[in-house]
Amino acid sequence: MANAVMAGDFQPMLVHDLRGKQAALFSLIRSASPATNGQLKEQIRSFQRLLNDDELLAPDVAEAKQLASRLVAALGNANDAAEAELEKAIQFAAAYQAPPCPRGPYYLGGISVMLAHEMPKRQFRKLLVLGFNDGAYPPPPSGNPFFLDSEVEAISSAIGLQLPSQAKQLDAALDLFSRQIGSASDQVIFLLSERDRGGSFLSASSSLPLISRLITGMDDPESLVVPLTHSEGTIWDRLVAWMPRPVVEPLQPLEVQAHYEFDLDLLSLRKKDDGTPRAQSPSRLEKLLISPLAWVLAELGAEHVSWQPEALDVMLRGSLAHEVFERLFPPGKDHPSDEVIEEKVPELLLERIRAIAPFLQTSAWAVERNTLEAEITKSAKHWSMVLKSLDAEIVGNEFWLTGTLFDHPVHGKADCLLRLPDGQPIVVDYKKSSSGTRRQRLQKGWDLQVDLYRRMTVRIDERSHEAVVRIGETLNGWSKQPAVAYHTLNDGNVLLNGIEVFDSTDVELVAGDIAANALALISARFEALKAGRLETNTTADAKFFQKAAALGTYALEDSPLITAFMRNDTAPSVTLPDGQDD
Incomplete structure (x- = not known):
């Protein structure tokens, strides 16, 4: 499935077997984005009607319908003919929080999952702390919305009223974290991300210097952080160190x-x-x-x-342009005028984008999408002119x-x-x-x-x-x-x-x-x-095919194996045709 998606096939195979409500729900999800608030509300109501009737899913379906009703109500005052307030709807839906799941049974000697805000209920041999980055362990205190910490302390001294403060919240969070890591008897492993989703560097938790004080002779807290990618062995070896790493002898390069x-x-x-x-x-x-x-x-x-990452590369540009041309110039019909082309190309392009490149619908790709639309429009006008002249x-x-x-x-x-x-x-x-x-x-x-x-x-x-x-x-x-x-x-x-x-x-x-x-x-x-003979390439082939034949040499980059089995030679692997010697 992953290979199919990377190849541009966004149609799930199981969709072919869908019938009734299931097929209608899938079509609704893959349909065009609503243009008006009225269309948005109607799509949400259709979503409610098409949800599964299975009794086993009844609680989840009821919760989904309730949230959908709230979403429609939140859009209730919006003008139905106005542009769809998708950002408002997304913000409302994103605020949803799933109800906490009940805890399962504990097993002696098993693995337990403990959330960051929970107090440990038993001792552990090994403890893995996930997400040990700045902003966690402890989380930043919210403080008092009305008083500074100094004012909270003055109020406490004057009348004995205990109000929340940043210092108190930080002390409580550090005390909880101390109890959590103190529940491990053998080993505590802290895992932190080196970068965020955008590729920016992330720093370790602010409690790292406090942890370093627990280790004798540790002067530099940052030296405790060891990148997994820069060490030897598998990730599991580095985390637990429970087995020796096998010794692998490097292979000598073979003569191709x-x-x-x-x-x-x-x-x-x-x-x-x-x-x-x-x-x-x-x-x-x-x-x-x-x-x-x-x-x-x-x-x-x-x-x-x-x-x-998904990209609007040459292959995808060509596929979209091909499909627009196929629908813009149907067999047996009059060739479209410039006005018709300008009217139809945006509609046809968006239709094909939804079918084969849905990621291009997002606002982040607006510039590339508009550029491609202009290119196809210009090409279509010229093609129509050529067809008419011929x-x-x-x-x-x-x-x-x-x-x-x-x-x-x-x-x-x-x-x-x-x-x-x-x-x-x-x-x-x-x-x-x-x-x-x-x-x-x-x-x-x-x-x-x-x-x-x-x-x-x-x-x-x-x-x-x-x-x-x-x-x-x-x-x-x-x-x-x-x-x-x-x-x-x-x-x-x-x-x-x-x-x-x-x-x-x-x-x-x-x-x-x-x-x-x-x-x-x-x-x-x-x-x-x-005859069963497989010929190999030489390092001169790329230049030969590009210059002597004007062919693209993407095939030489198809796999690392092609480079591995490429002979280092100044002569191409094929005989130069007469008159084409470089």
Whole structure:
């Protein structure tokens, strides 16, 4: 599940089995945020109606309904037509405190959990104090809201009235803490956080100097603090010191070979239920171009999973732009005007953000969200202008193509199919990038995406949808291979290949074979993999593929294993094509 979320799949698998109230409640939770106070109140009431009727959950459901009613009442005076007061609702809900849970039974020799404000009820051998940071042990005193401590002392001396003061609260808190740590007979371990959630440093509790006085010869209280990450052994070893750490001898680095031999067909690692090899996609084949080891790891499902904060990276920008374009330019419809584009793009983008990148809905991402909206709007206006100038019809969006490459099955999903007035089909792939590197790749003959699309077909049978049939008829109705094009959304360029003469200033014609070198290397890679030979990369490969082929080398960063099995060599691992020697 964690891997799916990190890959951008935010749809829980168990949702498919939800029915009735459960499905409706999930839809309500994932629905758009309310725009008005009236919508907010209605969503809260719907939440109450959809809660579970199970008798075992009756007390919890009753408590949830009661809190929801209080929340609606708190919003009662707000104008229903006004903007939803979400901040007020969140503050009210955040103030909720769960009722204390009853204590369970105590077990002799077991682990007991004691809260910071509780007095110890028995002796312990070992005591772990959690959260030993500034502001705890003892907590800061609240003091008297009306009198200073000096005034409280004067009142006590004059009339004998004992009022709360900061000094008294601090003394009581220190006395409680002293009793708590005094309940341990063998060992007391204090755990404190080095940083907060934002990465800022946190200091130790103010009682650290007092504790250091209990230790003979301890002049510097800070020397008691030992970072867990800077010590040897596991965390448990460092906390309890109950077992010796095993001695591990360091391994000597191995000499990486030019290739490794395996007694199996590496090209057929992934198979279908009937035993036939699974199809390769253009993205997998491009990875194979760069690094056979990275490709094998992907085939085995052993790719490195990078755990990092959510970000609006290139992949996510492209996915959002693709999905907006698919809905903004439907097949068989008139191309939208600038006014329609300006009206629909914000709505479509927010809809897709809710579906595949919900974190972008927060106010912290407002600048990036608005920038992406402006970029997509500009690209859509230019694309609409290009389509109108070409008098091109959109036949289909997001459709699958299948075929074979060197007798191995391949498939891919194209973004768009256009048909010119003379019937010429053009398979288009959208790219959320500029055209510079893409143009060089086509001119150097290293493309391995749209060129594969033109070699594949749409599979049609009696169960095929009408939209698929229309795409198949358009491709099959043309006597030659279809033309292919990249539409680079960042600069609006359209790079077209497969038409010898094309009179249009809105399209850039790239002549020649755009995939000759890529297919030659893929053929060699296929033969090596079939023979069980896995070739390794060299340190010169990144420069070669970037300069000679204009290819991205992200595959070399897919896993630390690729770097570990990379030969230190000034020559690339592949033979340079004629005329491309650096």
